[in-house]
Amino acid sequence: MTIGFIGLGLMGGSFAKAIRLVHPEYTITACDKNQAVLEDAVLDGTVNTAYPPSQVDDMLPLCDLIFICLYPAAVAPFILEHEKSFKSGAVITDIAGVKQNLVKELESFNRKDVDIVLGHPMAGSEREGYTHARADIFKGRNYIFIPLPSSKQESLHMLKSLAADIGFTRIIETTAKIHDHKIAFTSQLCHVIASALVESAEDTEITAFGGGSFEDLTRIAMINAPLWTELFIENKEDLLHHIEVFEKSLNHFKKSIIEDDSTTLMRSLEKVRTRRIDMARLK
Amino acid sequence: MTIGFIGLGLMGGSFAKAIRLVHPEYTITACDKNQAVLEDAVLDGTVNTAYPPSQVDDMLPLCDLIFICLYPAAVAPFILEHEKSFKSGAVITDIAGVKQNLVKELESFNRKDVDIVLGHPMAGSEREGYTHARADIFKGRNYIFIPLPSSKQESLHMLKSLAADIGFTRIIETTAKIHDHKIAFTSQLCHVIASALVESAEDTEITAFGGGSFEDLTRIAMINAPLWTELFIENKEDLLHHIEVFEKSLNHFKKSIIEDDSTTLMRSLEKVRTRRIDMARLK
Numbered sequence: 277m278t279i280g281f282i283g284l285g286l287m288g289g290s291f292a293k294a295i296r297l298v299h300p301e302y303t304i305t306a307c308d309k310n311q312a313v314l315e316d317a318v319l320d321g322t323v324n325t326a327y328p329p330s331q332v333d334d335m336l337p338l339c340d341l342i343f344i345c346l347y348p349a350a351v352a353p354f355i356l357e358h359e360k361s362f363k364s365g366a367v368i369t370d371i372a373g374v375k376q377n378l379v380k381e382l383e384s385f386n387r388k389d390v391d392i393v394l395g396h397p398m399a400g401s402e403r404e405g406y407t408h409a410r411a412d413i414f415k416g417r418n419y420i421f422i423p424l425p426s427s428k429q430e431s432l433h434m435l436k437s438l439a440a441d442i443g444f445t446r447i448i449e450t451t452a453k454i455h456d457h458k459i460a461f462t463s464q465l466c467h468v469i470a471s472a473l474v475e476s477a478e479d480t481e482i483t484a485f486g487g488g489s490f491e492d493l494t495r496i497a498m499i500n501a502p503l504w505t506e507l508f509i510e511n512k513e514d515l516l517h518h519i520e521v522f523e524k525s526l527n528h529f530k531k532s533i534i535e536d537d538s539t540t541l542m543r544s545l546e547k548v549r550t551r552r553i554d555m556a557r558l559k
Numbered sequence: 560m561t562i563g564f565i566g567l568g569l570m571g572g573s574f575a576k577a578i579r580l581v582h583p584e585y586t587i588t589a590c591d592k593n594q595a596v597l598e599d600a601v602l603d604g605t606v607n608t609a610y611p612p613s614q615v616d617d618m619l620p621l622c623d624l625i626f627i628c629l630y631p632a633a634v635a636p637f638i639l640e641h642e643k644s645f646k647s648g649a650v651i652t653d654i655a656g657v658k659q660n661l662v663k664e665l666e667s668f669n670r671k672d673v674d675i676v677l678g679h680p681m682a683g684s685e686r687e688g689y690t691h692a693r694a695d696i697f698k699g700r701n702y703i704f705i706p707l708p709s710s711k712q713e714s715l716h717m718l719k720s721l722a723a724d725i726g727f728t729r730i731i732e733t734t735a736k737i738h739d740h741k742i743a744f745t746s747q748l749c750h751v752i753a754s755a756l757v758e759s760a761e762d763t764e765i766t767a768f769g770g771g772s773f774e775d776l777t778r779i780a781m782i783n784a785p786l787w788t789e790l791f792i793e794n795k796e797d798l799l800h801h802i803e804v805f806e807k808s809l810n811h812f813k814k815s816i817i818e819d820d821s822t823t824l825m826r827s828l829e830k831v832r833t834r835r836i837d838m839a840r841l842k
Contacts, residue, residue: 398770418767448767458768461760466772468816469752471831472808476801477744480837484701484731485741487681489749489779496772497835501828505821512816518759519813523806525755530802533751533795538788545784548754552780554763 280339281306282332282354284313284323286401287371288345289409292322294442297411305339307332313406336361341369341434348372348506352381355392364389367431371397373459374510375422375452382424391431394422396455397444402498415443422452460514465522467504468515470497563622564589565615565637567596567606569684570654571628572692575605577725580694588622590615596689619644624652631655631789635664638675647672650714654680656742657793658705658735665707674714677705679738680727685781698726705735743797748805750787751798753780
């Protein structure tokens with residue numbers, strides 16, 4: 277089994293390290309535009325062979341499984357541009373946080389002997405790059421797979437099994453449409469809220485008055501700006517829908533406070549408490 | 560040194576346990592309406608002597624330091640009602656999350672030989688009650704003291720020293736006005752946002768699509784509803800101000816997304832990132 281990584285940043289690097297740990301017998305190859313990263317990954321034993329972008333067409337024909345770990349908008353162009361280089365029988369997957377446009381763009385992929393199964397590993401860090409890649413960031417996390425109409429069951433099975441090997445515990449499959457709608461809530465809306473909250477702080481000394489809540493709500497605001505700009509705009513319809521629903525909820529709480537309506541406020545907070553405890557129980 | 564606790568819930572219990580750990584030589588007494596809690600606290604060695612509410616006037620004359628760990632609105636009534644029972648030379652402190660009204664209510668406290676120094680330990684848990692009280696919840700946390708005009712330096716010094724003993728690392732003093740304004744942001748606004756976010760979720764199965772962000776932003780929504788209802792309404796002016804500033808920020812992000820304005824969006828996210836990193840550095 278040879279696994280190839282296109283992009284060896286935080287996510288690609290963490291996948292490579294996690295797979296290296298549980299499957300020392302696999303061959304891992306990687307391509308990254310940063311030569312220093314490739315050298316590090318070879319030196320630390322994660323990657324067997326490294327390729328600069330100019331030689332990626334020498335690497336792709338060797339890989340049984342390819343993880344495209346690029347920014348979302350770069351995924352389809354890469355796959356289409358290198359369509360001819362993939363090994364017959366290979367499986368391609370990605371890690372992009374938005375899927376509907378990607379599915380559309382990949383309709384022009386013509387290789388019937390190469391299988392694409394899109395994926396979204398729900399893990400990450402506010403730190404970027406291979407330096408911060410860690411084998412253990414997937415432990416207990418969710419992995420969402422988005423098979424294409426053409427995806428083979430055996431490819432999906434192989435990916436799910438690999439995901440479980442490296443620590444993912446809740447592994448589901450869904451459509452690109454449902455994925456984008458749900459992720460706009462759990463992920464993109466949360467990043468917008470965290471960012472707005474940091475922006476609305478009067479000063480940076482505010483943490484002297486912090487008790488953990490502000491810190492927990494805004495950790496994800498140490499954001500990878502170009503990546504999240506792409507994700508917000510790519511998934512704007514679903515995201516805007518969720519922002520508006522959230523604004524309504526916020527307004528509902530605001531109204532009770534303005535009106536000193538303790539009864540409604542307490543009832544709403546009780547409901548929220550029960551709801552959040554139910555969510556934790558399902559987790 | 561005899562320390563008395565009025566209320567032995569999550570906070571009172573955690574204080575008592577933490578003090579017991581670092582100062583085994585102190586005598587700790589406690590009064591709570593829940594008899595079972597008092598028995599537990601005596602049995603586990605935290606409290607030396609326990610008093611039911613009906614006998615609190617027998618307990619107060621023994622205490623050199625009294626922690627009032629009741630809901631915010633109950634603090635001043637308790638102090639005023641038992642004004643005559645406090646030991647001469649005693650220091651009284653509290654843990655309420657809002658202070659301005661409290662300061663006003665305490666203006667009618669007449670004992671010159673008893674010192675009041677209000678305090679807000681910035682720690683807690685989404686779990687309630689003595690059962691969840693733990694000695695270590697104060698480690699690395701902020702403690703804000705709000706001295707009254709009458710407060711003595713030596714009382715403040717004693718409290719700060721005790722706070723450091725049990726793990727608080729950033730111990731500051733400020734006015735009730737500044738406290739309420741800042742806390743409305745770091746604490747109450749965050750709880751309103753977390754609650755609105757849970758309310759706006761389409762279903763409780765949403766966590767299958769979670770990657771940690773939603774979970775981190777809403778942990779505090781497992782809220783003590785009566786307590787936070789009191790805090791929100793007690794501090795409504797400051798809280799509403801911060802909600803409105805936050806809404807403006809949210810709207811600013813929304814606008815960039817609606818207009819596909821990647822440039823503004825990316826610039827805003829970069830600023831937020833830098834700002835949040837600065838905040839973490841100060842922490």
